[in-house]
Amino acid sequence: MELEALYQEIILDHYRHPHHKGLQAEFDAEVHHVNPTCGDEVTVRVSLGTDGAQTVTEVTHDGQGCSISQASTSVMTDLVTGRPLADALVTQEEFLALMQSRGAAEPDEEILEDAVAFVGVAKYPARIKCALLGWMAFKDAAAQAAAAKEMA
Amino acid sequence: MSADVAGSLSVVRPELDVSFDVAAVKADFPILSRTVRGGHRLVYLDSGATSQKPRQVLDAERSYYEQHNAAVHRGAHQLAEEATDDYEAARATISAFIGAPADEIVFTKNATEGINLVAYAMSNAATSGAESARFVVGPGDSIVVTEMEHHANLVPWQMLAQRTGATLRWLSLTDDGRLDLDDLDTVVDGSTKLLAFTHQSNVLGTVNPVDVLVARAREVGALVLVDACQSVPHQPVDVAALGADFVVFSGHKMLGPTGIGVLWGRYDLLAAMPPFLTGGSMIEVVRMEGTTFTVPPQRFEAGVPNTAQAIGLGAACDYLSALGGGAGMAAVAAHEHHLTGLALSQLGEIPGVRIIGPATTEARGGAVSFVVDGIHPHDVGQVLDDRGVEVRVGHHCAWPLTRRYGVPATTRASFYLYNDDADVAALVSAVRHAQTFFQVA
Numbered sequence: 001m002e003l004e005a006l007y008q009e010i011i012l013d014h015y016r017h018p019h020h021k022g023l024q025a026e027f028d029a030e031v032h033h034v035n036p037t038c039g040d041e042v043t044v045r046v047s048l049g050t051d052g053a054q055t056v057t058e059v060t061h062d063g064q065g066c067s068i069s070q071a072s073t074s075v076m077t078d079l080v081t082g083r084p085l086a087d088a089l090v091t092q093e094e095f096l097a098l099m100q101s102r103g104a105a106e107p108d109e110e111i112l113e114d115a116v117a118f119v120g121v122a123k124y125p126a127r128i129k130c131a132l133l134g135w136m137a138f139k140d141a142a143a144q145a146a147a148a149k150e151m152a
Numbered sequence: 153m154s155a156d157v158a159g160s161l162s163v164v165r166p167e168l169d170v171s172f173d174v175a176a177v178k179a180d181f182p183i184l185s186r187t188v189r190g191g192h193r194l195v196y197l198d199s200g201a202t203s204q205k206p207r208q209v210l211d212a213e214r215s216y217y218e219q220h221n222a223a224v225h226r227g228a229h230q231l232a233e234e235a236t237d238d239y240e241a242a243r244a245t246i247s248a249f250i251g252a253p254a255d256e257i258v259f260t261k262n263a264t265e266g267i268n269l270v271a272y273a274m275s276n277a278a279t280s281g282a283e284s285a286r287f288v289v290g291p292g293d294s295i296v297v298t299e300m301e302h303h304a305n306l307v308p309w310q311m312l313a314q315r316t317g318a319t320l321r322w323l324s325l326t327d328d329g330r331l332d333l334d335d336l337d338t339v340v341d342g343s344t345k346l347l348a349f350t351h352q353s354n355v356l357g358t359v360n361p362v363d364v365l366v367a368r369a370r371e372v373g374a375l376v377l378v379d380a381c382q383s384v385p386h387q388p389v390d391v392a393a394l395g396a397d398f399v400v401f402s403g404h405k406m407l408g409p410t411g412i413g414v415l416w417g418r419y420d421l422l423a424a425m426p427p428f429l430t431g432g433s434m435i436e437v438v439r440m441e442g443t444t445f446t447v448p449p450q451r452f453e454a455g456v457p458n459t460a461q462a463i464g465l466g467a468a469c470d471y472l473s474a475l476g477g478g479a480g481m482a483a484v485a486a487h488e489h490h491l492t493g494l495a496l497s498q499l500g501e502i503p504g505v506r507i508i509g510p511a512t513t514e515a516r517g518g519a520v521s522f523v524v525d526g527i528h529p530h531d532v533g534q535v536l537d538d539r540g541v542e543v544r545v546g547h548h549c550a551w552p553l554t555r556r557y558g559v560p561a562t563t564r565a566s567f568y569l570y571n572d573d574a575d576v577a578a579l580v581s582a583v584r585h586a587q588t589f590f591q592v593a
Contacts, residue, residue: 002189002538003535003538003589007589012590013339037546038529038530038545038546038547038560038561039546039547039551039554039560039561040530040560040561041560064531064560064562065530066530066531067530067531067590068527068530068531070439124534127534
């Protein structure tokens, strides 16, 4: 069944029990992104460490959306938290490339870990924006957080 | 409805005497014989977004391009004459379809453009002659819409208000999906220059009481624009009986091609209204110092128009008019009334499914929006699509409306003449399957 390939168990698990949901009180940057075609929305808050590598110390989210957008955001927070910002952005780029592959790419499990479960989404162009919603919000928030750190 | 009838493709309801052979209609639409998603029969329930096209419409466009193609209303060669004749014949057919004289029909690219045409003409009125004074709006004036409008009948008025300093007001909605008319007399008052509302909601299916709204607008001297995108394709509409000043609709939602829409306006209003798009073929005399404009409808049709599309829309009107032995739109409305009743009762029976909109078929068209507890509409739509059931999910370009009902989005099934009881059964079965798949039932 195509449906099982799209909605892998790991996605449904994250959808039912999202990680890092609920916004942290202290943060370096907050962004609010929407998917104007369906009305899904997400707020992401990011905190970066003061070390030279700018470690992503905390990422939380809140919002509403379909299983794909909610689960993808949840997986994203797992993959970037505790990582140097540069590494986190490599993962973000890899996920973006996977989504834009129209299903032709072989996902790099070493980089993407649990996010490889979204490989089926790439075959449904209308759902790619759902899967990218949280990831693009993170990229935006991380850039703002890094800029804020530099200003300080 | 028995299982036996639900499985048959032909719907016969002798009490209405406007029935037609749905199987024969289906056979006119080539796309309905294809399969989707790994061999599933196509169950197309998204006609509210755009309709499918019968062979007769496709043939009309092809024949125009193969036999008569030329730029209309310019040139004197034989093809130019034939193309102009075909284009104007389509105008006559389409105007007759809604009970209007041909010179009150302006071709646009769609209803969105028709609404923008009026909105921009109203701002252009501020810098035009005295004859267009009644279109001028400014500070102290109000423009009134409703909370159930498609963005196409909301955003252009927000922008007009922003450009002119006028105030935008709106009529709110009741919990059961109707316009709340309790404060009609205070929202539409002496300051109101224009009242714009949908005839039939693209989300709720609600058919609005045009007579009540028009009567109030007349009391205060306001112009009335009716968005008929969801009514002209689905029920008999006679613009003279509606009593509005402007009516817009899109061809692609009524079996016609994309790229063609209609703005109907009272001739005296069109004659006094400044143009929106300017350029070739809408002029009277052009000098380097300035230009005068020709009469309607050409005044509002700058540039070479979407000719084949207008001709295709004319063929679509002919197709609809001929249904049910000439019963035409009455037959379409009766058929959809039947399907809507089936869908409302069968979806309404499913625990965890909530209809957003009127629960009965009274004053209601065939757009049925619903939410399924525990499953986001995007995911409902995905499961339906996996079974070949093609519906719309999202806010349906009516975001304030979905917000009003406290849902981020809905799933919407919308019916048309080529749908049948088996399509409703496929929808209901797929919704139940979605509940099983996501383990919410």
